[in-house]
Structure formats: C-alpha cells, structure tokens
Amino acid sequence: MGILERKEREKAQKRASIIESAEALILEKGLDQLNMDQVAERSEISKGTVYLYFKNxxxxxxxxxxxxxxxxxxxxxxxxxxxxxxxxxxxxxxxxxxxxxxxxxxxxxxxxxxxxxxxxxxxxxxxxxxxxxxxxxxxxxxxxxxxxxxxxxxxxxxxxxxxxxxxxxxxxxxxxxxxxxxxxxxxxxxxxxxxxxxxxxxxxxxxxxxxxxxxxxxxxxxxxxxxxxxxxxxxxxxxxx
Amino acid sequence: MGILERKEREKAQKRASIIESAEALILEKGLDQLNMDQVAERSEISKGTVYLYFKNxxxxxxxxxxxxxxxxxxxxxxxxxxxxxxxxxxxxxxxxxxxxxxxxxxxxxxxxxxxxxxxxxxxxxxxxxxxxxxxxxxxxxxxxxxxxxxxxxxxxxxxxxxxxxxxxxxxxxxxxxxxxxxxxxxxxxxxxxxxxxxxxxxxxxxxxxxxxxxxxxxxxxxxxxxxxxxxxxxxxxxxxx
DNA sequence: TCAAAAAATGACTGAAAGTCAGAAATGGGA
DNA sequence: TCCCATTTCTGACTTTCAGTCATTTTTTGA
Missing domain, CATH: 1.10.357.10 (Tetracycline Repressor, domain 2)
Incomplete structure (x- = not known):
C-alpha cells in the first residue's frame, strides 16, 4: 500500500512548505508582523488548511x-x-x-x-x-x-x-x-x-x-x-x- | 494661576495610575495578556481616556x-x-x-x-x-x-x-x-x-x-x-x- | 448663571486569530 | 467507467482586541 506512504510524504512536504513561508515572512517583516492570512497566501493554500497542519x-x-x-x-x-x-x-x-x-x-x-x-x-x-x-x-x-x-x-x-x-x-x-x-x-x-x-x-x-x-x-x-x-x-x- | 499647575499635577497622577494598573496586570498575567480594556477598567476610567494619556x-x-x-x-x-x-x-x-x-x-x-x-x-x-x-x-x-x-x-x-x-x-x-x-x-x-x-x-x-x-x-x-x-x-x- | 474650553466617554471600525459547514478531490469497489 | 465514502480543502463567519471619534460631561472664568 504505497498510497498511504505517498500521502504521508505529501503531508510532510506541505507542512514543510508552510514553515518555509512563515520563515520567509519572519525574515522579511519580523515575527510581530507575522500574519496567518499571509502565511496561507504565500503557501498557496487557504487559511483553513494552515490550521489543519498547525493547531495555532x-x-x-x-x-x-x-x-x-x-x-x-x-x-x-x-x-x-x-x-x-x-x-x-x-x-x-x-x-x-x-x-x-x-x-x-x-x-x-x-x-x-x-x-x-x-x-x-x-x-x-x-x-x-x-x-x-x-x-x-x-x-x-x-x-x-x-x-x-x-x-x-x-x-x-x-x-x-x-x-x-x-x-x-x-x-x-x-x-x-x-x-x-x-x-x-x-x-x-x-x-x-x-x-x-x-x-x-x-x-x-x-x-x-x-x-x-x-x-x-x-x-x-x-x-x-x-x-x-x-x-x-x-x-x-x-x-x- | 495655580489651576494650570493643579491640572498638570492631576494629569501626572492619572498617567501614573494608568501605568500602575498596567504594571499590576503585567505582574498578574504577563505582558502578552495585557489588554487595554482591562487597563482602563482597573484605572476606573474609559478606554478612550487611556488613549488620551498614551498614544497606543x-x-x-x-x-x-x-x-x-x-x-x-x-x-x-x-x-x-x-x-x-x-x-x-x-x-x-x-x-x-x-x-x-x-x-x-x-x-x-x-x-x-x-x-x-x-x-x-x-x-x-x-x-x-x-x-x-x-x-x-x-x-x-x-x-x-x-x-x-x-x-x-x-x-x-x-x-x-x-x-x-x-x-x-x-x-x-x-x-x-x-x-x-x-x-x-x-x-x-x-x-x-x-x-x-x-x-x-x-x-x-x-x-x-x-x-x-x-x-x-x-x-x-x-x-x-x-x-x-x-x-x-x-x-x-x-x-x- | 452661562457659554466656551477641556476632559471623558463608549459605541464603533478594522485587523487578525481561529472555526466550521459545506465543497472538492481522492480512492477503492462494482 | 461510474459511484459513494472518506479525506482534504475552502473561505465566509465569529471573536477578540487595538485604536477612533462624535457626543456628552465637567470645568473654568466672566
């Protein structure tokens, strides 16, 4: 059953991509300006999805x-x-x-x-x-x-x-x-x-x-x-x- | 003209009292939980008045x-x-x-x-x-x-x-x-x-x-x-x- | 006593975190 | 290929809180 593994891999990739977006935003504007809408936008996903990968x-x-x-x-x-x-x-x-x-x-x-x-x-x-x-x-x-x-x-x-x-x-x-x-x-x-x-x-x-x-x-x-x-x-x- | 002086003194006192309220709240709950409505309430003034004494x-x-x-x-x-x-x-x-x-x-x-x-x-x-x-x-x-x-x-x-x-x-x-x-x-x-x-x-x-x-x-x-x-x-x- | 000036108010606006009902995509079985 | 159950995703909505401002209240000096 390679599908489950693929899904796991894709999940990990998306998680990593959200983290990278957040890192880039922190680098650009500082942590106090970090904004979840922008994290979502930069990751090319909706805000709701961000909250599927991170509790808050x-x-x-x-x-x-x-x-x-x-x-x-x-x-x-x-x-x-x-x-x-x-x-x-x-x-x-x-x-x-x-x-x-x-x-x-x-x-x-x-x-x-x-x-x-x-x-x-x-x-x-x-x-x-x-x-x-x-x-x-x-x-x-x-x-x-x-x-x-x-x-x-x-x-x-x-x-x-x-x-x-x-x-x-x-x-x-x-x-x-x-x-x-x-x-x-x-x-x-x-x-x-x-x-x-x-x-x-x-x-x-x-x-x-x-x-x-x-x-x-x-x-x-x-x-x-x-x-x-x-x-x-x-x-x-x-x-x- | 002692009225102006009295007003200045009262202003300074109110300012100090707002600061004291904020300090107490920071001590109790930490700075990240500091909330301007609570500062106003504890100082027994309205929120708008807090903003007359502090820009933000x-x-x-x-x-x-x-x-x-x-x-x-x-x-x-x-x-x-x-x-x-x-x-x-x-x-x-x-x-x-x-x-x-x-x-x-x-x-x-x-x-x-x-x-x-x-x-x-x-x-x-x-x-x-x-x-x-x-x-x-x-x-x-x-x-x-x-x-x-x-x-x-x-x-x-x-x-x-x-x-x-x-x-x-x-x-x-x-x-x-x-x-x-x-x-x-x-x-x-x-x-x-x-x-x-x-x-x-x-x-x-x-x-x-x-x-x-x-x-x-x-x-x-x-x-x-x-x-x-x-x-x-x-x-x-x-x-x- | 009164009107102008100063001080105070709190309902309102906007921004951003976090939610959730419904839409879209996926995958296995017929 | 189609179907539907399950998973994944969406974005409009709720909530919280900083900050504003038209209006009210208080003070002052004449």
Missing part, C-alpha cells in the same frame, strides 16, 4: 523553533567528535553558535519569541515544545561533556563544577549573542554601533575573557585568538565562495 | 520601561559615589541588577518586550523610547566609569579597552539574568531548576568567572565571595524586616 500560530512558531534547535543541536553535538582539546571544543561551539545566529536571523527571532512565551495552554499542548526542550538539553549536555573532556586533558580548570560552568557559558554566550545581534530585532540601543566595536572583536573579547577564567594548567592549548584564526582559514579553504 | 499600547509599555530604566539607572549611578575599588563597584552594580530584576518581574518583562520591538512607527514616535535609551546609555557609561576607576586603583586589568570590557560585562550579565529569571517569563527549559543550582550560587559563579578574567595586579581587593557576604550583611542590618 504559536504551534507554527514552535515548529520553526524545533527545526532551528535541531539544526543547532546537530552542529553542537558534532563538535564532540573532533580531535581537539575540551577548551577548543568550547571555543568551537561558541563559533558555531554565533555563525548560526548570523546565518539565520529568522530562527533567532523565533527562539527569542519562544523564550518570552508564558506557559499557556497553547504552549503546553504543542507537540513541538517538547522537541525544542529536548534539543536544547542535548546541546547543553554536549557543552557539559566538552567541559569534562577539557578538565581531563588539562585545558580547562577542574576546580569548577562542570554543570555550573556549562550553565554560565550558556548564559553568558546567549547574552553576548543578544547584544551582538540586537539589530536583528531592534535598532534602538545598538551598543556595538554606538561604541564602534565590530562583532568579531566583541566575540573574540568574550572568548578571551571566558578563556582566562576557565583555562586549566595545561598551557599548550594556545589561546582563542590563534584557534579562531585557524578555524576561519579552514572554513575559507573548505568553502571558497 | 506600545507607548504605555515604553512608559513602564522608562520608569524601570530610570530606577535602575539611579541605583547604578549611585554606586560610583561609594568609597570602594572599581572592581567592587562592578560587583555592586551586578548585585543591584540582579536584585532589581528579582524585585520587579514586571519591569523585566516590559524591558524584554521592548528589546523585541522592531523600529516601527509606533516605537519611533514614542517620547518614552528616547528616555529609555538615554537611561541605558547612562547606566552603561557608569559601568565604563567603574572600570576606569578599577584600572586606576589596580583592581581591574588595564590591558582591556574599558568600553569593550563594559560591553562584555553588560552582555554577559544580561545573559545570566535572562537564564536566572527565565521562570519569570516561561517555565520551559528552566536550567536552574533542572540542574539544582540556586540563583545565588549561579550569580556568585558568574562573578568569580568574570572576576578571574578582569582582576588587576592589586591583590588587596579581596574576592567577590567576601565582598558579597559583606554587602548582604550590610543590607540585613539596614533593613531588619
């Missing part, structure tokens, strides 16, 4: 968050397989995070929106919410793992509690991201432009500050600066566009 | 942000007058910030909401927006000032650029605040509770991490831990409720 607007935004956090999570988890020190893994996760937000402003907006949701009925009954939480927790555990590896190879100071340190890195990196990409959401209070500091400088400064605070006894790791330059060169040689 | 809902929220940032700004600026080292000033500003958010969840919600605004007509034409930006910039400059003081008294490493360091402290502390008080907005992904780490521990950990990264050559300042304990004891003796 919140559900649709959470589906985008799910997609975003899955993508981010894959990138983060992959870092653990690289043959580098724990500290360098932490650096690499930071680079990935900043790149992700830079490449996908619409995902950043969706996730910021999600973090402002209160636990309403709509949020609690969305099947996507659980997936988002799982993805985040997995990324967080990858961070803890990188820290543990770093403590074993001597690149990270092992007097910290790995969970607590991961929590601090998570929190501070999100703060840096929010300030660095404030212009993606709002231009008021654009500290970076006001101070004439560019994104890379800020990010390097953050890594240096954090690096100083967490560095272990093994001094052969090199600092973030040199690691960063190597990575950038690697990427340029991989994608010479 | 955005304007009202920005008025709350103005009030909040003014309050925070006063606290921050006052730190500069204390007879402590620059590093201790930075610590104290952090303590004030965390206390502020803890005491005023409604203000935190309003400001988070503001940071998600895009620069629409409504935002640009609100007289409160400019005030908010000014308040923030003033707080930021106070932070820069504290860092400069710290570099002079040897409590802060003077190889950093003061502006860049202030930017990093601003960004990271906001990140820590957002994670620490995520439950004020949303309970999903409540990292603190998941890991069984309490707010004070996280905050101390943050200050330790940062402190390590920025500490200067003068080692007589004492660490954050001891500074924090002193401050807490001071406050307890000042307000023995």
């Amino acid at each position: 607007k919140t559900d649709l935004v959470l589906a985008i968050c799910d997609k975003a956090s899955t993508l981010m999570n894959e990138k983060t988890s992959k870092v653990l397989t690289q043959n580098i020190t724990g500290l360098q893994m932490v650096y690499q996760m930071g680079i990935n995070f900043i790149e992700f937000v830079s490449e996908h402003p619409e995902y950043n907006r969706a996730i910021r929106f999600m973090d402002n949701f209160r636990n309403t009925e709509q949020v609690l009954t969305s099947e996507y919410m659980g997936a988002c939480i799982q993805n985040r927790q997995e990324s967080f555990r990858a961070m803890v793992r990188a820290i543990q590896i770093g403590m074993q190879d001597g690149s990270i100071n092992d007097t910290y509690d790995p969970n607590q340190l991961a929590l601090l890195l998570w929190a501070t990196s999100h703060g840096v991201k929010d300030v660095a990409y404030m212009h993606q959401n709002a231009d008021h209070f654009n500290l970076l432009d006001n101070l004439g500091i560019d994104l890379t400088t800020m990010f390097k400064g953050y890594m240096k500050l954090i690096g100083e605070g967490i560095k272990g006894t093994n001094k052969t790791n090199g600092d973030f600066e040199s690691f960063f330059e190597t990575q950038i060169q690697l990427e340029r040689s991989e994608r010479p566009d | 809902k955005t304007d009202l929220v920005l008025a709350i942000c103005d009030k909040a940032s003014t309050l925070m700004n006063e606290k921050t600026s006052k730190v500069l007058t204390q007879n402590i080292t620059g590093l201790q000033m930075v610590y104290q500003m952090g303590i004030n910030f965390i206390e502020f958010v803890s005491e005023h969840p409604e203000y935190n919600r309003a400001i988070r909401f503001m940071d998600n605004f895009r620069n629409t007509e409504q935002v640009l034409t609100s007289e409160y927006m400019g005030a908010c930006i000014q308040n923030r910039q003033e707080s930021f400059r106070a932070m820069v000032r504290a860092i400069q003081i710290g570099m002079q008294d040897g409590s802060i490493n003077d190889t950093y650029d003061p502006n860049q360091l202030a930017l990093l402290l601003w960004a990271t502390s906001h990140g820590v605040k957002d994670v620490a008080y995520m439950h004020q907005n949303a309970d999903h992904f409540n990292l603190l509770d998941n890991l069984g780490i309490d707010l004070t521990t996280m905050f101390k950990g943050y200050m330790k991490l940062i402190g390590e990264g920025i500490k200067g050559t003068n080692k007589t300042n004492g660490d954050f831990e001891s500074f924090f304990e002193t401050q807490i004891q001071l406050e307890r003796s000042e307000r023995p409720d």
Whole structure:
C-alpha cells in the first residue's frame, strides 16, 4: 500500500512548505508582523488548511523553533567528535553558535519569541515544545561533556563544577549573542554601533575573557585568538565562495 | 494661576495610575495578556481616556520601561559615589541588577518586550523610547566609569579597552539574568531548576568567572565571595524586616 | 448663571486569530 | 467507467482586541 506512504510524504512536504513561508515572512517583516492570512497566501493554500497542519500560530512558531534547535543541536553535538582539546571544543561551539545566529536571523527571532512565551495552554499542548526542550538539553549536555573532556586533558580548570560552568557559558554566550545581534530585532540601543566595536572583536573579547577564567594548567592549548584564526582559514579553504 | 499647575499635577497622577494598573496586570498575567480594556477598567476610567494619556499600547509599555530604566539607572549611578575599588563597584552594580530584576518581574518583562520591538512607527514616535535609551546609555557609561576607576586603583586589568570590557560585562550579565529569571517569563527549559543550582550560587559563579578574567595586579581587593557576604550583611542590618 | 474650553466617554471600525459547514478531490469497489 | 465514502480543502463567519471619534460631561472664568 504505497498510497498511504505517498500521502504521508505529501503531508510532510506541505507542512514543510508552510514553515518555509512563515520563515520567509519572519525574515522579511519580523515575527510581530507575522500574519496567518499571509502565511496561507504565500503557501498557496487557504487559511483553513494552515490550521489543519498547525493547531495555532504559536504551534507554527514552535515548529520553526524545533527545526532551528535541531539544526543547532546537530552542529553542537558534532563538535564532540573532533580531535581537539575540551577548551577548543568550547571555543568551537561558541563559533558555531554565533555563525548560526548570523546565518539565520529568522530562527533567532523565533527562539527569542519562544523564550518570552508564558506557559499557556497553547504552549503546553504543542507537540513541538517538547522537541525544542529536548534539543536544547542535548546541546547543553554536549557543552557539559566538552567541559569534562577539557578538565581531563588539562585545558580547562577542574576546580569548577562542570554543570555550573556549562550553565554560565550558556548564559553568558546567549547574552553576548543578544547584544551582538540586537539589530536583528531592534535598532534602538545598538551598543556595538554606538561604541564602534565590530562583532568579531566583541566575540573574540568574550572568548578571551571566558578563556582566562576557565583555562586549566595545561598551557599548550594556545589561546582563542590563534584557534579562531585557524578555524576561519579552514572554513575559507573548505568553502571558497 | 495655580489651576494650570493643579491640572498638570492631576494629569501626572492619572498617567501614573494608568501605568500602575498596567504594571499590576503585567505582574498578574504577563505582558502578552495585557489588554487595554482591562487597563482602563482597573484605572476606573474609559478606554478612550487611556488613549488620551498614551498614544497606543506600545507607548504605555515604553512608559513602564522608562520608569524601570530610570530606577535602575539611579541605583547604578549611585554606586560610583561609594568609597570602594572599581572592581567592587562592578560587583555592586551586578548585585543591584540582579536584585532589581528579582524585585520587579514586571519591569523585566516590559524591558524584554521592548528589546523585541522592531523600529516601527509606533516605537519611533514614542517620547518614552528616547528616555529609555538615554537611561541605558547612562547606566552603561557608569559601568565604563567603574572600570576606569578599577584600572586606576589596580583592581581591574588595564590591558582591556574599558568600553569593550563594559560591553562584555553588560552582555554577559544580561545573559545570566535572562537564564536566572527565565521562570519569570516561561517555565520551559528552566536550567536552574533542572540542574539544582540556586540563583545565588549561579550569580556568585558568574562573578568569580568574570572576576578571574578582569582582576588587576592589586591583590588587596579581596574576592567577590567576601565582598558579597559583606554587602548582604550590610543590607540585613539596614533593613531588619 | 452661562457659554466656551477641556476632559471623558463608549459605541464603533478594522485587523487578525481561529472555526466550521459545506465543497472538492481522492480512492477503492462494482 | 461510474459511484459513494472518506479525506482534504475552502473561505465566509465569529471573536477578540487595538485604536477612533462624535457626543456628552465637567470645568473654568466672566
């Protein structure tokens, strides 16, 4: 019975197409201007059909968050397989995070929106919410793992509690991201432009500050600066566009 | 001509009373549930009158942000007058910030909401927006000032650029605040509770991490831990409720 | 006491989320 | 090929809420 399978596939495609329409609209006009009539129009279906695929607007935004956090999570988890020190893994996760937000402003907006949701009925009954939480927790555990590896190879100071340190890195990196990409959401209070500091400088400064605070006894790791330059060169040689 | 003055005073009072109603509603139900009919009802005036005092809902929220940032700004600026080292000033500003958010969840919600605004007509034409930006910039400059003081008294490493360091402290502390008080907005992904780490521990950990990264050559300042304990004891003796 | 000015009102408009009765398309059996 | 049951889709309709404005009420000063 291949018909059922075909139907399933078509359903998934339509669902994905609605999500893509919503993403494009978020990119163009911002999330606060997202409008279900427009999502329907851009997907070339009626409004009612949108509601066959997503329970409500919140559900649709959470589906985008799910997609975003899955993508981010894959990138983060992959870092653990690289043959580098724990500290360098932490650096690499930071680079990935900043790149992700830079490449996908619409995902950043969706996730910021999600973090402002209160636990309403709509949020609690969305099947996507659980997936988002799982993805985040997995990324967080990858961070803890990188820290543990770093403590074993001597690149990270092992007097910290790995969970607590991961929590601090998570929190501070999100703060840096929010300030660095404030212009993606709002231009008021654009500290970076006001101070004439560019994104890379800020990010390097953050890594240096954090690096100083967490560095272990093994001094052969090199600092973030040199690691960063190597990575950038690697990427340029991989994608010479 | 005391009538005009009286009218001005009454206007200001009514304006303040509308703001208070909105704050209470934000505290009770969250900002996404804030509704202008309810604001009017709670203020015991008609909806139309609310719109005589505030151009629109955005304007009202920005008025709350103005009030909040003014309050925070006063606290921050006052730190500069204390007879402590620059590093201790930075610590104290952090303590004030965390206390502020803890005491005023409604203000935190309003400001988070503001940071998600895009620069629409409504935002640009609100007289409160400019005030908010000014308040923030003033707080930021106070932070820069504290860092400069710290570099002079040897409590802060003077190889950093003061502006860049202030930017990093601003960004990271906001990140820590957002994670620490995520439950004020949303309970999903409540990292603190998941890991069984309490707010004070996280905050101390943050200050330790940062402190390590920025500490200067003068080692007589004492660490954050001891500074924090002193401050807490001071406050307890000042307000023995 | 009264009329002009100021302040307040609430019914109304418009926009957008969400619903649902009916229309259209699909698919298996005769 | 036709039929009809099931699935899928539609868009007019309902509801909610921001924002408006013609009208009413209150205040003021003469």
